[in-house]
Amino acid sequence: MIISVLNQKGGVGKTTLSIHIASTLALAGKSSLLIDADVQRSAMDWAASREIEPIFNVVGISTNSIHKEVRLMGDKYDFIIIDGPPRIYDVAKSAIAASDIVLIPLQPSPYDVWSAKEVVDLVNEVKETLSTYKSIKAAFVINRKIPNTVIGRDVEEALQHYNIPVLKTHLYQRVIYAETAARGTSAIEEDPESMAGKEVKKLVEELLRFSKPTKSAS
Ligand SMILES: Nc1ncnc2c1ncn2[C@@H]1O[C@H](COP(=O)(O)OP(=O)(O)OP(=O)(O)O)[C@@H](O)[C@H]1O
Ligand SMILES: [Mg+2]
Structure with a gap:
C-alpha cells in the first residue's frame, strides 16, 4: 500500500507524520x-542523524516520476510512505498518482483550512486524469492540536466543505515529536506507551481501516 503525506503548505507536519507512520x-x-x-x-537528514540500526530505509526521489518508480518498487514492500514537498506541484501530483491514500496533515488554524484548497484541488485534478486514479482516497489529519481548545472542532467543521473526511484521530502538540526527530528516532519507537506513541498507533490503525478496500491489496 502506498500512502503519501502531502500539503502544499510548509511546516504542517508532513515529515513528522511520514516518519511516525513508517516507524x-x-x-x-x-x-x-x-x-x-x-x-x-x-527525512534523509533524520535517517542520517540516527545512531542505531534503521528499521526502514529512506530514499530520496524528488522528481515528477515518483509514480513510475513506485510502480517498479511497490511489490517489494508492504508499505511505501511518501513524504511530500511543500509548494512543488508536479512532484506532489506524481506522489498523488502513486498513492492509494493521500493523507493531508494540517494544523488547527483557519489559514490551514484555506490553504488546504491547493492540495485538495491537486488530488481532484489527478483523479480526473486516469480512471485508475479514481480510487485514490484522501483524508485530512489534524496535527499539533492544543489540549483543551475548541479550535480543532471548528477546523473540522470548516473542512467539511472539501468533501474529504477528517480522521477521528488527532495528533497533539507534543515536544517528544521534535526531540525524537533530533535523534533520528520516533516517539512510538522510544516510548510506545507515551501519549504520542499511542496517538500515532491509533492514527495508523484508523488509516488502515480507512484504506479498505484498496486499489492494490497489500
Ligand atoms: N504534533 C507535533 N507536536 C510538536 N511539534 C510538531 C508536531 N508536528 C510537527 N512538529 C514540528 O513542527 C515542525 C514542522 O514539522 P515537519 O517538518 O514535520 O513539517 P513539514 O510539513 O514536513 O514541513 P515542510 O513543508 O518544510 O516539509 C518541526 O519542527 C516538527 O518537529
Ligand atoms: Mg517536510
Whole structure:
C-alpha cells in the first residue's frame, strides 16, 4: 500500500507524520520504505542523524516520476510512505498518482483550512486524469492540536466543505515529536506507551481501516 503525506503548505507536519507512520508500520513487522520527495531532504537528514540500526530505509526521489518508480518498487514492500514537498506541484501530483491514500496533515488554524484548497484541488485534478486514479482516497489529519481548545472542532467543521473526511484521530502538540526527530528516532519507537506513541498507533490503525478496500491489496 502506498500512502503519501502531502500539503502544499510548509511546516504542517508532513515529515513528522511520514516518519511516525513508517516507524509504526515497521515496528509492527511490515516491510516499509520512506520516500523523501522534498529537496530539503528532511527525512534523509533524520535517517542520517540516527545512531542505531534503521528499521526502514529512506530514499530520496524528488522528481515528477515518483509514480513510475513506485510502480517498479511497490511489490517489494508492504508499505511505501511518501513524504511530500511543500509548494512543488508536479512532484506532489506524481506522489498523488502513486498513492492509494493521500493523507493531508494540517494544523488547527483557519489559514490551514484555506490553504488546504491547493492540495485538495491537486488530488481532484489527478483523479480526473486516469480512471485508475479514481480510487485514490484522501483524508485530512489534524496535527499539533492544543489540549483543551475548541479550535480543532471548528477546523473540522470548516473542512467539511472539501468533501474529504477528517480522521477521528488527532495528533497533539507534543515536544517528544521534535526531540525524537533530533535523534533520528520516533516517539512510538522510544516510548510506545507515551501519549504520542499511542496517538500515532491509533492514527495508523484508523488509516488502515480507512484504506479498505484498496486499489492494490497489500
Ligand atoms: N504534533 C507535533 N507536536 C510538536 N511539534 C510538531 C508536531 N508536528 C510537527 N512538529 C514540528 O513542527 C515542525 C514542522 O514539522 P515537519 O517538518 O514535520 O513539517 P513539514 O510539513 O514536513 O514541513 P515542510 O513543508 O518544510 O516539509 C518541526 O519542527 C516538527 O518537529
Ligand atoms: Mg517536510
